[in-house]
Amino acid sequence: MQLRRVPPDEIDLSDVEFWKAPRDHRESAFKTLRDEDPVRFFEERTFAHFPKGPGYFALTRHEDIWQVSRNPQVFCSGKGSNIGDLPPEINDFFGSMIDMDDPRHFRLRTIVSRGFTPREVARVERYVRDTAARIVDGVLERHGRGGHFDAVAEIAGPFPLQIICQMMGIPPEDESRIFEWTNTILGAGDPDFGGTYDALFAAGLGMFEYAQALGEDRRARPRDDITSVLMGAEVDGERLSAAEFGSFFILLVVAGNETTRNAISHGLLALTQHPGERERWWADFAGHARTAVEEIVRWATPVIHFRRTATRDARVGGVEVREGQKVVLFYCSGNRDERVYADPYRFDVARPLQPPQVGFGAGGPHFCLGANLARREIEVVFDEIRRRMPTLRVTGGPAYLESAFINGIKRLPAAIA
DSSP states (O other): OOOOOOOGGGOOTTOHHHHHSOHHHHHHHHHHHHHHOSEEEEOOOOBTTBOOOOOEEEEOSHHHHHHHHTOTTTEESTTOSSSSOOOHHHHHHHOOGGGOOTTHHHHHHHHHGGGGSHHHHHHHHHHHHHHHHHHHHHHHHHTTTTOEEEHIIIIITHHHHHHHHHHHTOOGGGHHHHHHHHHHHHTTTOGGGTOSHHHHHHHHHHHHHHHHHHHHHHHHSOOSSHHHHHHHOOBTTBOOOHHHHHHHHHHHHHHHHHHHHHHHHHHHHHHHHOHHHHHHHHHTHHHHHHHHHHHHHHHHOSBOEEEEEESSOEEETTEEEOTTOEEEEEHHHHTTOTTTSSSTTSOOTTOOSOSOOOBTBSSSTTSOTTHHHHHHHHHHHHHHHHHHOTTEEEOSOOEEOOOSSBOOEEEOEEEEO
């Protein structure tokens, strides 16, 4: 990738056009910020019904992102995790535990963690293996050697979606509806997925109501699924309300589907663009699996940023941040920080695990609850590809999601050579 210095006064992270620009321009701009203005203030722009906010500091270095993530007493999540404040009418169903602080956050996370015990994760392992095999079976049956297909539609998209649906006890006939809702929620700015506030509102409300009904059904008639575990879990005499489950359901299903889907999509692309690294991994899959998965997440950084709000005056990267001001953690930039990673623009399946990538967050109470499940899904699906269609290649340019929040790939042409 050819990087160039972008004059700082030409960089506006709040401008939607910035996120539509070529990838090398985006990377060049973030490198300029890391080198010259790593904690820079940006004005906010208006979007649909979202009120224009007071602006935010963009954190672009790994060290500063790590510092803020691990200091929730000074940089809280309870005032919002999006750059813009959510309108009241959608905050009820999008305001999940990622927008909470302790003790409320601790209570909710403690309850929902009951669905991610070793026993539950061991049960999910069967889903992951079976689903990966079934996905690859379908691709081989439909296309075989030489057939062309969309790797997002046929591998990266359905794989994590089907696992999440199986985990939560969502009937197969509802999978397409869940898929459409998640696309609309995280692709709100992309015309392919609605691209309007009304579409975002309808998708959020639809998923919230669906989740409430599912949760109430499982509380009354438990089954062998994680929804039943969550609705029956009790901590200090408290259980999840239907509304709390509805918000968590949106978080889990949307995050569990979209982020893993995009990590897999970017991984397929990276392994095609770097055939030496693919051969290196295929030659010793188990030996490189752990580092390769972390490198795929670093390389992809599916979630571009999250926000925190200062609870008191503080300094970040030598810059004074006042109480009430927003700081935005740009994980996409932290994962390319030359101060931390040797040759960060090189895809390396054996890259050392330390220092850690920040694609799942950067530690602290809001570190991704589903990180281990996502890691396992990525490893298993690439193992299935390696064993059964090792010559799978991306054959054309990806269609990227138009988003400042999700580093998504909508379509990815591929073939089995």
